[in-house]
Amino acid sequence: MEFRDLCTLETFRDVCRPRGYSENLEDVIKKEFTRIKGVTYLDHAGATLYPESAVREFCLDISRNVYGNPHSHNPSSRLTHDTVDRVRYRILQHFNTTPEEYSIIFTSGSTAALKLVSETFPWSAPTATEPGSLFCYLTDNHTSVVGIRGPASAQGALPFPVSPREVEGRTRDGVVGVVGHDDHGSCQTPHLFCYPAQSNFSGRKYPLGHVRGIRARRLYPACDHRGRWFVLLDAASHVGCSPLDLQCCPADFVPLSFYKMFGFPTGLGALLVRNQAAACLKKSYFGGGTAAGYLAGEDYFVPAANISDRFEDGSISYLDIIALNHSFDALQRITGGMDNIQPHAFGLARYTYILLSSLCHGNGHPVAEMYTHGQFDSPSTQGAILNFNLLDCRGHIIGYSQVDKLASLYNIHLRTGCFCNTGACQHFLDITDQELKNNLKAGHVCGDSVDLVDGKPTGSVRISFGYMSTFDDCQNFLSFVVDCFVDKPAQVDRVRLENLRQTQTALCGNSNQKLSIKPLANGGIEREVETCRQAEPSLVGCGRPSSAVDTTLLKNPYTLTNIYIYPIKSCAAFEVCDWPLGASGLLYDRSWMVVNSHGVCLSQKREPRLCQILPRVHLSLGQLSLHAPGMDNLLVPLESTATLKTSQRVCQSKVCGDRVETVDSGDEAAMWLSDFLGQPCRLIRQSPDSVRGGKKRLNTDATTAVLSFVNKAQYLLINKASVDLIQEQIRSRQEFSEDRQPLDTQNLISRFRANLVVAGVEPFEEDTWSQLIIGDAQFLVGDRCERCQMICVDQDTGTKTKAPLLALSSCRSGKLTFGVYLSRQVQEDSPSARILSVGSAVLHRTADPSL
Structure with a gap:
């Protein structure tokens, strides 16, 4: 079967049965993303693209209104304060939660949110009677999560890396005395478990049920260690194309970056903190706006009562926060919400995965080595990310630097390297700890162009889709691979292709996830001109005090x-x-x-x-x-x-x-x-x-x-x-x-x-x-x-x-x-x-x- 015969829209619909809003997407692209004409943008996991209407509306907004520092009390400041509050509610609504359950701490990004947790979590060193805190994290975590171990170790906590297989393979049901977050026996030692909702390397989605399982000490390693377990769910990669319902997975700490969702504004993120867990966070530094009161000449300080005020040092980036309103509006207007985005982006990624993983050289050898967990069969277990390395006709890996340079010639924007996730990179590329150290000694560092050492890859290629991605993006990328890296004629592994096509898909997403914003009604209201009476109820007399009323006074x-x-x-x-x-x-x-x-x-x-x-x-x-x-x-x-x-x-x-x-x-x-x-x-x-x-x-x-x-x-x-x-x-x-x-x-x-x-x-x-x-x-x-x-x-x-x-x-x-x-x-x-x-x-x- 010729590969080009499969690169058709009919095949795409047959293989993936996409759902969402793709019918009028071409018109949306022409109107909202005119700047990407001729560009195949496939780095949405790095940063998605912003619609032009969101920027225009934001510019009109700040040109029309006077926004002042929200720490003041003048009219412009009150407008800022009220608008920022509205954005906080809108964010919580997007994640199906309320201010009674969660508070929002604005940060400069998800990394700053993670750093905030690392510096304020109550790590404890072991004593003669109590164990020390554990900082437990999946090895498939972003660098910024793993980096928490520095402050944690400095305060006596023990870093505890675990593989995804260990967490899912070791469970403990029916633990006596362990039924919830607040039932942890006499041991009060705080432990923190961190894992990603979606791997930024492979797009693998981890079970959101881990949140309750860890807190209830039914999952490893919590089931083997006494104390109070908190859960940090890194949502930065997940929320770009998928809904997140915090009613279903009430994590204690949820860091995210808004440019992953909207593309604009950048330099703005947030830490969503479960209010029941907020009291455990302790700060030593205090800045403007975080103090209820303090003395300059004495070590006396009272923190602000509000959680957000307590941790947002200095003036927040209020204009960027106001911009979020326009980004939310544009996202909803264009797509209808995350429940539509998820099947759309997943459908494109699945189609590309099926064809790329089935693509062969003229001699029958595969063209790509795919780094996925499972067969890319459901948006509940896989995000819109493909990670792979390309192979030549002899089965040797082609360095990602070469792929990157050629992609630029085709105006294809993708990403290469380890993607700030060394754990996943080592796992999929089979890089040992010693090899990694040797590569570092030899001069290879993260972000450089050293893609092969002794014929072995140091990283890979990642493409990722967003809500404005199209079928043309898939075609352009696949055509680029065939043109540049495939020994002709390009062939397709029919057996593998048929197996993948028959895989059960669940493109409608999670039926339990709720839309955070509901669509507006289109029904009209009849207009009439009418002269109104001042009052329509019949007149009542002047009335007298009831006899039951005490009138002495x-x-x-x-x-x-x-x-x-x-x-x-x-x-x-x-x-x-x-x-x-x-x-x-x-x-x-x-x-x-x-x-x-x-x-x-x-x-x-x-x-x-x-x-x-x-x-x-x-x-x-x-x-x-x-x-x-x-x-x-x-x-x-x-x-x-x-x-x-x-x-x-x-x-x-x-x-x-x-x-x-x-x-x-x-x-x-x-x-x-x-x-x-x-x-x-x-x-x-x-x-x-x-x-x-x-x-x-x-x-x-x-x-x-x-x-x-x-x-x-x-x-x-x-x-x-x-x-x-x-x-x-x-x-x-x-x-x-x-x-x-x-x-x-x-x-x-x-x-x-x-x-x-x-x-x-x-x-x-x-x-x-x-x-x-x-x-x-x-x-x-x-x-x-x-x-x-x-x-x-x-x-x-x-x-x-x-x-x-x-x-x-x-x-x-x-x-x-x-x-x-x-x-x-x-x-x-x-x-x-x-x-x-x-x-x-x-x-x-x-x-x-x-x-």
Whole structure:
């Protein structure tokens, strides 16, 4: 059989039955990877390629936004801090875990992450009563993992190399007293076991079940050694083309480099630390940002409580971290996720493996010596990496340096050498320790071009595939091998080829692995123009205090003059005459929010034009309408997100430090908002499965309050008498300033963005209240609301004036608080207590009855 007859797309599909996204990949390459035209790039295990859209979007991002040092507290710094936090959540989501289980420590790469573990792990030397720590590692590990033995040995730990065969061949089931990570008997000696999820040399994937097996002391060498075993899973090679589910393999330490996944940014990695194991890590050095406090003149230091803060010395590479958002977006947009990438890359690698390993010279001798474990039959046991040496027609190995030079002539980019994995190199090439030492004495070092010593190879050739690799890449490489290294005519070992073709494949990957990012829905939303009533529920009377309420300390009736809801956080107010009360406040108050392209909440501090977006809730129609100058009206359904959740993206967002699960409201709403605001953004709403509590935010031990996307509490109340005092102060200050534009009462009230406005008697009397009854509904008064530059935004125009904040500071003697937070007591069941109405009597109880 002629070899060229097999180099067809039909053969590829027949042999490998590839799955994934290859149908439109040519169009993607032309659009996203124009720079590789004429290049066959086969070094994705070294660094994959970045799509051009990710770089463009990143450049637009940093050109559009001001990102400051996250250690500061100014607006640009807060934007950086919030965006970096969003990236942390996104990384954890990608690996199917949560901040409750893992923390992320950003590093300069996976090597720096490994070095961090080596320097902070609590190695112990042997004593008369306790054994010393073991640093155990597979011999098929990257140099950076093996390098841990230096710091470990220096502190008395014993290096303990084991072969993969020893770990898998020696198991111990049913060990008495050994059932989990925390059950290790009286011996507390910490040991560390390190192994790669995927060999960077051969692409072999090691069982992820080793994580639990080692910690439970069922696998060798843990089964033979007492103590507490921790597991470091080197994921740097694995995550480039394969999903990793940390729910299934909860390793204690997971180092990785992001350029292996995205190609951009470089110089950025991370150490994922299992929170249960984090307490064991100890640092001696501390740098900027890692200290909660210290003394310069005394040996006194308290580390930061947060794990990430504690180990990220100095300012993190925040612009590179922000770039990850765009890399995640591009990866998802192009491929749909790692569950698609894995079968695509594996299919290409398998096809190349089958043909290359079946290829023969004209005399029938094989062309390649393959270095694999098994027959390349499943993506669960083999990654998209091929390692081999080429052979001449006499069976002699052709030096990898010669292969590398000729490949460059064909514009084929591959890698040669030992790939920073001496253990695997020795194993596959049968290089003894003494031979390695002799080669070193003779002048051969890692990375040079000395490929043969006495006819024996010192290294090999590695090609590896990525998500943008194509069938043409396979053809170009195989054609290069035939053209340059095969004695013609090129033949195929039919028996071997047929055996490989009949091997069972599992190209769909692991069904237990979950997508970290779900696709967006494409369904549209009908647009209508509608004039809305202010309130749709029937009016309720002013109401009286319930007879069951103790009114002995309730004083001075006030009146509820205004009710505002803010359906979309930071957008315009929706004023109503009466409105239902929900579990988290006024029904639909702050149920939605606008987020930027990174998933970070947009507020008027960052985007003042939000105030010109006017949402209206139509309860009878089950719709939310959006209005804005120059835009057609948009309708968004009020339906339960349980329905939306099946078709739209579920993601995690952050509101005032709290993590919440959200549901995306669809592409039409995103396009509408993006067009008006002039930047990519989306509309999201709180998931019904997400419960955000606010008990700790209130000065009370009462029932926990459930929160929507509000800042700190269910309700915010202001006193009109206090507003009048601020207005007087503004007028007084304007007489001596250039800003002489008067602010009317309504304009000022709108700037404070309260839910409830009461007509009171004395300014700031509300600061002393502890309980309120409005109509028949009971409320507890919590903290005062701390104000920021948000009150400087004119809610009609979006322009900013300094006067309100300066006046507030003057009135409050430097304090910037205005209004009080409320939470609702929900014990009452009367229907009238479930609706608030303008004109209702407001009774209050003060914290001090003598007031």
